[in-house]
Amino acid sequence: MHNKKDLAYQYLCNDLFTRSKIGPVFYVLSTLITGLLAGFHTSTSVPFIAALGVLSIVAIIRLTARPPENGQASLDKFVHKHWVLVFCCVATWSLFFSWTVYQFGLSSAFIFGLVSTINFSTAIAHQFSPQLKRALFCSLLCLIPTLGVIVLFQPSLQVAAFALVLYMPYLMLTAKNSHKEYHDHLDNKLQLEAALVELEVLSITDGLTGLFNRREFNHQLEKALAASNRTKQAMGLILCDIDDFKRINDSYSHTAGDDCLIHVAKVLKQVFTRETDIISRVGGEEFAIIVLDDNENSAMKSAENFQQALSASICSTQGHEIALTASIGVVRYQAQMNIKLHQLYDLADSAMYKAKNNGKNRVEYAAL
The missing domain is CATH 1.20.140 (Butyryl-CoA Dehydrogenase, subunit A; domain 3)
Incomplete structure (x- = not known):
């Protein structure tokens, strides 16, 4: 600019x-x-x-x-x-x-x-x-x-x-x-x-983490799906939910919870470093990542790297050291698949809740 x-x-x-x-x-x-x-x-x-x-x-x-x-x-x-x-x-x-x-x-x-x-x-x-x-x-x-x-x-x-x-x-x-x-x-x-x-920046950005917001995520996901169909390359969608986030807010305060969200966004940026990686905050403690050109299932590998990096990190806030983990769902889209946008999101969402129900702090893959 x-x-x-x-x-x-x-x-x-x-x-x-x-x-x-x-x-x-x-x-x-x-x-x-x-x-x-x-x-x-x-x-x-x-x-x-x-x-x-x-x-x-x-x-x-x-x-x-x-x-x-x-x-x-x-x-x-x-x-x-x-x-x-x-x-x-x-x-x-x-x-x-x-x-x-x-x-x-x-x-x-x-x-x-x-x-x-x-x-x-x-x-x-x-x-x-x-x-x-x-x-x-x-x-x-x-x-x-x-x-x-x-x-x-x-x-x-x-x-x-x-x-x-x-x-x-x-x-x-x-x-x-x-x-x-x-x-x-x-x-x-x-x-x-x-x-x-x-x-324009404010309209597409989450004010707390600086990531894309839900509105822009929907727009970017639509573009990514169209690009995948056009270039015949796969793309990956990753959904992450911070484990026990309500407990963090209740035990340490909402300010501490905000610091944890900022910490998660920082770790996400450290793992998803490619220019084509699109990171968004799509809910209270929920994040989404779109991985373009998903060759050899790089979305799954990156999700596992993030899960390990987050669980190994500590968020320091207001004199407290808070350990964080996340439940993660991954879905991989192959070009020209007969699936709609909301169905792709629902699959990743289901995989994320499967990870949460299977013990949290883990990655689950949803097959198309």
């Missing part, structure tokens, strides 16, 4: 890509329309053709450069590539439009291009505000070259330059607010997801 920092970074990368999708298309369209309005289509114009070509190539790359999901280094590489591409778009457009302003001054191309420039700078500042410093750098890069050309070469457009200068502080302030709102929203999203994960 990802930690919060890694997950936040993954979301940030995904958002950068999502917010970047539509922008490249508008750079191409704005360059094309500005060029047409300036009359570049009537004669060869190297800056126009070059800008259109570069922006078209960058647009394709930006639209296909999806963020990976395989580690910090790959995500860092994606972010670096993303900002290089954004910088290429902004620099190409800014240089092209500045050249247009230098060539033509006040014109329909200037008016359209100026509106596009302001739109681009605004979109960058807000859409990419998750990384504020880079967003502001590219946003201002969109405005400053045009501002410089107006001041140096087109004094008749100084009102437009004044408007751009006045707009910059507002742009930076709103970008800062957008940055804060994004990260507040991201924090809330991560907290909600963490709460949902915790709720």
Whole structure:
């Protein structure tokens, strides 16, 4: 499972890509329309053709450069590539439009291009505000070259330059607010997801022992039966009941009884160590284990190992040393057997009670 920092970074990368999708298309369209309005289509114009070509190539790359999901280094590489591409778009457009302003001054191309420039700078500042410093750098890069050309070469457009200068502080302030709102929203999203994960864990976990609860056991048993039929491999079901558990509660207290249950769960985890072993607490003092890929009757062998390990252990609680034993029933399911889920459980349950009736602290096997 990802930690919060890694997950936040993954979301940030995904958002950068999502917010970047539509922008490249508008750079191409704005360059094309500005060029047409300036009359570049009537004669060869190297800056126009070059800008259109570069922006078209960058647009394709930006639209296909999806963020990976395989580690910090790959995500860092994606972010670096993303900002290089954004910088290429902004620099190409800014240089092209500045050249247009230098060539033509006040014109329909200037008016359209100026509106596009302001739109681009605004979109960058807000859409990419998750990384504020880079967003502001590219946003201002969109405005400053045009501002410089107006001041140096087109004094008749100084009102437009004044408007751009006045707009910059507002742009930076709103970008800062957008940055804060994004990260507040991201924090809330991560907290909600963490709460949902915790709720999901609680819904399938026994609060005392940390094992699966009865509800999840039923679900896992159904999955195991289906997997056994699909893979043609046997599976084992083991039911364990702690012997004389009521006496432990009555003699030592329910707190001591809880400590005994925790002790049994610990021993179970020490015996059933395979990743495919599924351990659950299915009742007050009753536990169930699903053993997948039950080759050479490993369920029976593991049940015997657990019976021996538990009887050899001591639970220390509240100054008392309590010896524990369990009565255990085992059933082995062969793939494609004509038996229902509850029948399989009942067989293991019957074997467990047979062990209890035959003297306790023993393992009984139920044949199908």
